[in-house]
Amino acid sequence: MRTELDWSEYQDRGMGDAYADIPKQGGDFAKAVAVCIRSGVCEQHGRGVMCPSFRITEKQLFSPGGRVQLLKRALNSDEAALTADTELAEAMDLCVACKGCKRECENSVDMAQIKIEYLAQQLKIQPLSWRSRLFAYSPIWLNQYPILGALIRWRNKSALLAKLGEKLLGIAAKVPLPEVTHKPRAKA
Ligand code: SF4
Incomplete structure (x- = not known):
């Protein structure tokens, strides 16, 4: 997979960490996704900004952690899965790119930036x-x-x-x- 953004700042993230669960495809982009360790902070109410789409829908898949779960599934599948997965497409569409996760997640998951890469990959095919x-x-x-x-x-x-x-x-x-x-x- 050829990424459109430079993800090299994540090149050493998760290396040697048995819990990082870095997906098979996506290189440093996959490592940016894998910084999420599923602590569940993004699925709580009443704290900071994160995560507006989860707070409104109360659906786990529409939290940053839920999106990570779907992204990992796609990146562990074949290359087409990232752009073909409709569940992932809906979850990414509902991310309003507020950067709440980047500021408030203990591992600074940057879903807004991940969404830009995701949309750039979508643009290659549609x-x-x-x-x-x-x-x-x-x-x-x-x-x-x-x-x-x-x-x-x-x-x-x-x-x-x-x-x-x-x-x-x-x-x-x-x-x-x-x-x-x-x-x-x-x-x-
Ligand atoms: S950037 Fe997206 S995933 Fe992160 S807190 Fe905002 S809406 Fe949720």
């Missing part, structure tokens, strides 16, 4: 969705095509357009989109 393109390129597109600003205002006023946006792009109809200002904000 193109970026229109929804992701829209959010990624909106600052450029709004500048190039001012009519898009008018379209956002129109969408915010029209329940029909908002529903269409929800159906086609997965943008919640009941949430208004931020509108583009006509003039740059004056400096304080």
Whole structure:
């Protein structure tokens, strides 16, 4: 597996540790995953930030430790498993990349960075969705095509357009989109 990020800072992590359980594939990326020792801190309530997706769903697989478990399963399987595993895809999708685990986990599991690598591997086999393109390129597109600003205002006023946006792009109809200002904000 060829990784897209540089994971060399993890090259010595878990070496010689019988409990590290480093997956077969993924090299230093796999070692970054294996820093989790399943202490369960990420599956507790009422402490710090970690982990919002676990706290909302109360599903173990949507905690950092649960994601590690799924990532290890995929990395111990064949190379295609990382991108083909739908359970893993759902778990990674629900990570909001808040970095709570990096700050609060005793072993500093960096799931937000692991998610970037995971998404980069996904991009090798499937193109970026229109929804992701829209959010990624909106600052450029709004500048190039001012009519898009008018379209956002129109969408915010029209329940029909908002529903269409929800159906086609997965943008919640009941949430208004931020509108583009006509003039740059004056400096304080
Ligand atoms: S970065 Fe992801 S896995 Fe880590 S605490 Fe935030 S939501 Fe949970």
